[in-house]
Amino acid sequence: MQESLETVFGAMPFILQGAGITAGTVLCAMLLGLLLGVPMAVGQTHGGSILRRAIGLYVWFFRGVPILVLLYLFYFGLAYQVSSLHFNLAGREFSVSFELSPFAASCIVLGLTSAAYQSQIFRGAINSLPAGQLKAARALGMRDSVAVMHVILPQALRLSIPGLSNEYSILLKDSALVSVLGTMELMSRTKAIATSTAEYTAFYVTAALLYFIITILGVRGLRRLEKTLRIPGYTHV
Numbered sequence: 001m002q003e004s005l006e007t008v009f010g011a012m013p014f015i016l017q018g019a020g021i022t023a024g025t026v027l028c029a030m031l032l033g034l035l036l037g038v039p040m041a042v043g044q045t046h047g048g049s050i051l052r053r054a055i056g057l058y059v060w061f062f063r064g065v066p067i068l069v070l071l072y073l074f075y076f077g078l079a080y081q082v083s084s085l086h087f088n089l090a091g092r093e094f095s096v097s098f099e100l101s102p103f104a105a106s107c108i109v110l111g112l113t114s115a116a117y118q119s120q121i122f123r124g125a126i127n128s129l130p131a132g133q134l135k136a137a138r139a140l141g142m143r144d145s146v147a148v149m150h151v152i153l154p155q156a157l158r159l160s161i162p163g164l165s166n167e168y169s170i171l172l173k174d175s176a177l178v179s180v181l182g183t184m185e186l187m188s189r190t191k192a193i194a195t196s197t198a199e200y201t202a203f204y205v206t207a208a209l210l211y212f213i214i215t216i217l218g219v220r221g222l223r224r225l226e227k228t229l230r231i232p233g234y235t236h237v
Contacts, residue, residue, distance in 0.1 A: 004199050004201075004202040005202070007197055007199050007202065008199070008202050008203060008206055011193045011197075011203070012206075014189055014193060015186065015189050015190055015193065015203075015206065015207070015210070016210075017184075017189070018184060018185050018186040018187075018188065018189035018190065019185075019186045019210050019214065021103065021183065021184060021185040021186070022172070022175050022176075022185040022186040022187075022211075022214065023214055024103075025103065025106050025107055025110065025175050025178060025183070025185060026110070026168065026171050026172050026175050026214075026218075028107040028110075028111065029106075029107055029110035029111040029113075029114050029171055029175075030111075030114060030164075030167070030168060030171065031111070032107065032108070032110075032111025032112070032114070032115065033111050033112075033113075033114030033115040033117070033118040033167070033171075034118060035115075036111070036112070036115035036118075036119070037114070037115045037116075037117075037118030037119040037121070037122055038118075038119075038122055038153070038157075040055045040058070040059070040115065040119035040122075040123075041118075041119045041120075041121075041122030041123040041125075041126060041156075042122075042126070042148055042153070043055050044056070044119065044123050045123055045126045045127060046144060046148060055119065058116060059116045059119060059120065061116075062112060062113045062115070062116035063113075063116050063117065067109065067110070067113055067174050067177055068177050068180065070109050070112075070113065071105070071106070071109050071177060071178065071180060071181055072180070074105055074108065074109050075100070075102070075105040075109075075181050102178070102181040102182045102183040103183050105181055106175070106178035106181060106183045106185075109178075110171060110174065110175060110178070113174075114167060114171055117167055117170075118160075118164065118167060121160050121163035121164060121167065122156055122157070122160050124163070125155075125156040125157070125159040125160045125163070126152060126153075126156045128159060129152060129155055129156065129159075133147075133151055133152065134147055134148075134151070134152065137151050158226075158229045158230075161222055161223075161225060161226040161229070162226065164222060165218075165219050165222040165223065165226075168215075168218045168219065168222065169215050169218070169219060172211065172214060172215055172218065173211070176211075179191065186207055186210060186211065187207060190203050190204065190206070190207040
């Protein structure tokens with residue numbers, strides 16, 4: 001037992017670096033999901049029929065396909081195909097090449113998936129607001145775009161925080177799958193050190209505790225944000 005603890009403590013700096021990468025991956029994915037999810041929620045609630053169907057198809061795809069499949073499809077499929085582009089312009093050949101890192105691919109795939117879920121969180125929050133608010137804004141001469149931006153969205157974003165807390169927890173657990181791309185995050189580093197030392201139980205328990213700590217910190221941070229933005233005595237119902 002003492003030997004196992006000494007081995008774990010000796011490898012802790014290496015594992016904590018992976019925990020930092022995991023936290024960074026989740027943070028980037030949450031931000032990307034927020035940037036894409038809010039416009040999609042607005043499009044589904046206030047957009048035309050074609051836009052609503054396009055967004056619905058996006059949500060259906062990313063909520064229906066496993067993240068592991070999306071990681072392989074994006075990194076080994078799509079990103080590999082477009083990593084080197086060749087085109088002809090005015091009779092001259094041009095080529096553009098780039099290399100997508102496993103970390104970037106992980107953030108993009110998790111972010112695109114999170115956007116599908118976050119869009120539905122924001123959509124539910126927007127639909128929960130009284131329809132009379134938009135009508136009142138129109139009566140005051142506001143365009144729909146201005147009313148949505150300055151009246152509807154601030155309230156919807158505040159109401160969405162509990163749902164975002166749940167999405168954060170799910171996304172953190174899903175982030176363990178990015179190890180298949182070679183991203184040196186928490187799970188990947190834990191597996192590597194556990195294999196080399198044969199101390200599987202000790203290291204996987206350590207990884208579980210670190211995931212738990214990161215989850216608690218994120219959820220408490222969002223809960224504090226919710227309390228900060230809460231308006232005493234206000235209800236949207």
